[in-house]
Amino acid sequence: MITFEGVTKRYRDGTVAVDDLSLEVPTGAITVFVGPSGCGKTTSLRMINRMIDATSGRIALDGQDVREIDPPTLRRGIGYVIQQAGLFPHRKIVDNVATVPYLLGWSRKKARARAMELLELVGLDASLASRYPFQLSGGQQQRVGVARALAADPPVLLMDEPFSAVDPIVRASLQDELLRLQSELRKTIVFVTHDIDEAVKLGDTVAVMRVGGRLAQMAGPATLLTEPADDFVREFLGRDRGIRRLSFISAKEVRLSPAPSALVIDEDGRPLGWRTGDGLAAYGTFNPETDSLRVALDAALLSPNGIAVAVDEAGRVRGVAGRDAIDELLAEHAPPAAGPFRDAGSPRAAGSPPAGSPPGGSGAGISEGVPT
Amino acid sequence: MSEEPLIRWDWIARNWANGSPTAISVLLENHVVTAFLPVLLGLIVAVPLGLACVRWRWLYQPTAALMNVTYSLPSLVLFSIFLSITGLTRSTVVIPLTFFALAILIPAVVDGLASVPDSVRQSAVAMGFRPARRLLLVELPVAVPVVLAGLRVATVSSISLVSVGALIGQGGLGNLFIDGWQRQFYTPIVVGIVLIVVLAVLADGLLVLAQRLLTPWSRARRTT
Numbered sequence: 001m002i003t004f005e006g007v008t009k010r011y012r013d014g015t016v017a018v019d020d021l022s023l024e025v026p027t028g029a030i031t032v033f034v035g036p037s038g039c040g041k042t043t044s045l046r047m048i049n050r051m052i053d054a055t056s057g058r059i060a061l062d063g064q065d066v067r068e069i070d071p072p073t074l075r076r077g078i079g080y081v082i083q084q085a086g087l088f089p090h091r092k093i094v095d096n097v098a099t100v101p102y103l104l105g106w107s108r109k110k111a112r113a114r115a116m117e118l119l120e121l122v123g124l125d126a127s128l129a130s131r132y133p134f135q136l137s138g139g140q141q142q143r144v145g146v147a148r149a150l151a152a153d154p155p156v157l158l159m160d161e162p163f164s165a166v167d168p169i170v171r172a173s174l175q176d177e178l179l180r181l182q183s184e185l186r187k188t189i190v191f192v193t194h195d196i197d198e199a200v201k202l203g204d205t206v207a208v209m210r211v212g213g214r215l216a217q218m219a220g221p222a223t224l225l226t227e228p229a230d231d232f233v234r235e236f237l238g239r240d241r242g243i244r245r246l247s248f249i250s251a252k253e254v255r256l257s258p259a260p261s262a263l264v265i266d267e268d269g270r271p272l273g274w275r276t277g278d279g280l281a282a283y284g285t286f287n288p289e290t291d292s293l294r295v296a297l298d299a300a301l302l303s304p305n306g307i308a309v310a311v312d313e314a315g316r317v318r319g320v321a322g323r324d325a326i327d328e329l330l331a332e333h334a335p336p337a338a339g340p341f342r343d344a345g346s347p348r349a350a351g352s353p354p355a356g357s358p359p360g361g362s363g364a365g366i367s368e369g370v371p372t
Numbered sequence: 373m374s375e376e377p378l379i380r381w382d383w384i385a386r387n388w389a390n391g392s393p394t395a396i397s398v399l400l401e402n403h404v405v406t407a408f409l410p411v412l413l414g415l416i417v418a419v420p421l422g423l424a425c426v427r428w429r430w431l432y433q434p435t436a437a438l439m440n441v442t443y444s445l446p447s448l449v450l451f452s453i454f455l456s457i458t459g460l461t462r463s464t465v466v467i468p469l470t471f472f473a474l475a476i477l478i479p480a481v482v483d484g485l486a487s488v489p490d491s492v493r494q495s496a497v498a499m500g501f502r503p504a505r506r507l508l509l510v511e512l513p514v515a516v517p518v519v520l521a522g523l524r525v526a527t528v529s530s531i532s533l534v535s536v537g538a539l540i541g542q543g544g545l546g547n548l549f550i551d552g553w554q555r556q557f558y559t560p561i562v563v564g565i566v567l568i569v570v571l572a573v574l575a576d577g578l579l580v581l582a583q584r585l586l587t588p589w590s591r592a593r594r595t596t
């Protein structure tokens with residue numbers, strides 16, 4: 001666990017990049033710091049591995065103040081990934097990945113063997129090992145960056161906008177890859193981004209920061225979408241919060257009905273389309289075991305009759321769900337009486353002052369909700 | 373005199389290695405040594421000095437200014453200054469040429485270190501390199517292409533500048549020019565020019581080769 005206790009960073013020129021930040025980063029989960037550019041995300045991240053030292057306050061790693069640890073030693077135990085990958089241009093990929101093992105004094109053979117394992121883990125072909133960074137695409141370089149950060153198996157991983165510089169398709173696949181890796185590795189990850197969609201997709205917990213390095217709200221992504229603490233968070237989350245929230249509700253509990261005869265099915269049980277007067281019409285499918293309610297709703301909207309087709313892993317029809325079935329589940333997961341006056345009581349950031357603290361404090365969600 | 377051909381091959385054959393201190397081969401050897409010594413000395417001084425300029429930023433301005441002044445002085449002026457100290461020796465040529473080399477190499481080292489991408493430096497810090505190791509294993513190697521480019525310029529200009537030393541009899545192949553002008557005899561002049569050009573091209577070629585071998589990772593290699 002990483003603990004920030006009243007951490008403030010004031011740069012020499014007087015800029016307060018982080019102001020009295022208190023929060024807890026739980027072990028084995030992804031915590032995302034998100035906020036507009038210049039709000040102090042990078043500064044917060046770098047105070048963890050002491051690339052920047054806090055002006056006041058305390059940051060502890062499993063209870064130990066990071067300032068008690070010699071910086072290079074501390075850093076070798078913390079993986080770090082940045083936007084431009086920052087690979088060493090003069091070293092082959094395999095040696096780039098083996099950087100920290102070399103620093104830790106592993107033998108060349110052992111370090112390289114470990115590097116090869118990691119290249120495979122992040123989905124890179126072994127033939128890339130003997131190339132130089134300039135011979136790789138941006139997405140590949142970013143994967144190498146992740147492999148390098150993981151090489152010495154550090155319990156903590158810091159990632160500063162690691163996927164911001166690649167195109168959207170590559171970004172999406174890198175995000176999926178990270179989630180897959182994390183489900184195996186269970187690292188304590190602090191992930192910095194300015195992209196709220198990325199934050200909501202990746203974070204087990206999302207800390208929304210506002211300019212001046214203040215915590216606006218810290219919550220799970222679903223809670224964040226349903227109950228933004230204040231106007232700033234609401235605006236930052238953008239439109240479609242209601243729909244996006246459905247991504248966090250499993251479609252497992254959707255009540256399925258037997259497929260009606262209008263659904264044409266092939267001999268393997270896979271759907272072919274809805275029978276209409278002049279042939280087959282489009283259909284949408286979802287897998288209740290793995291998909292979210294958002295996918296189920298989308299599938300319903302794709303069919304002319306508003307009925308989503310539930311399929312199993314192999315794509316065989318298991319039943320159908322009409323909009324009524326989806327609505328039932330939506331009602332069950334309706335946000336708890338959301339509204340401006342609820343916000344005061346919504347879960348708030350760790351360490352934020354209780355309601356009634358002086359105006360201008362970093363209190364999450366109290367600005368508009370406190371009755372006067 | 374109008375009969376004098378541009379080149380007399382028999383003169384070259386007789387004077388290539390005749391045991392005299394003014395034989396062409398001896399002058400060639402002198403030229404090589406007098407040209408390379410300053411570059412070598414310059415490199416040895418420029419690396420630590422360049423590092424110091426990067427470490428203590430305020431040092432760079434005065435150092436660069438001093439080097440530029442040196443560079444803008446006619447080489448003859450420098451030679452005559454050192455003539456009064458070191459006399460008619462090779463040092464009188466080598467020392468000023470070392471300053472010329474420094475004027476090119478110090479900025480090359482500084483620029484080379486500045487060419488290390490910030491993301492590379494930052495990630496080296498984040499991986500847990502200590503400063504000395506980071507410099508030695510990351511920053512200096514990444515600076516090599518820029519330093520080598522400076523080294524090429526310094527080497528070629530040093531090879532051509534040595535000739536000026538002929539005025540005090542330490543000009544290597546440059547001595548051939550004086551000999552030729554004095555006697556209105558073209559052959560030594562042509563021989564001197566050709567050998568100096570060949571030397572420069574050869575040295576530059578060797579450095580390009582070194583660059584390819586030392587920095588197979590350099591992107592620039594694809595475009596040059």
Ligand SMILES: Nc1ncnc2c1ncn2[C@@H]1O[C@H](COP(=O)(O)OP(=O)(O)O)[C@@H](O)[C@H]1O
Pocket residue numbers: 011012013015016017035036037038039040041042043044
């Ligand atoms: N070295 C520095 N000196 C002075 N101000 C800085 C320095 N680094 C960052 N800042 C300022 O601190 C604030 C937070 O920066 P940063 O942590 O990089 O934000 P983010 O990563 O959220 O974009 C910004 O206003 C930035 O200009």
Ligand SMILES: [Mg+2]
Pocket residue numbers: 041042043
């Ligand atoms: Mg940043």
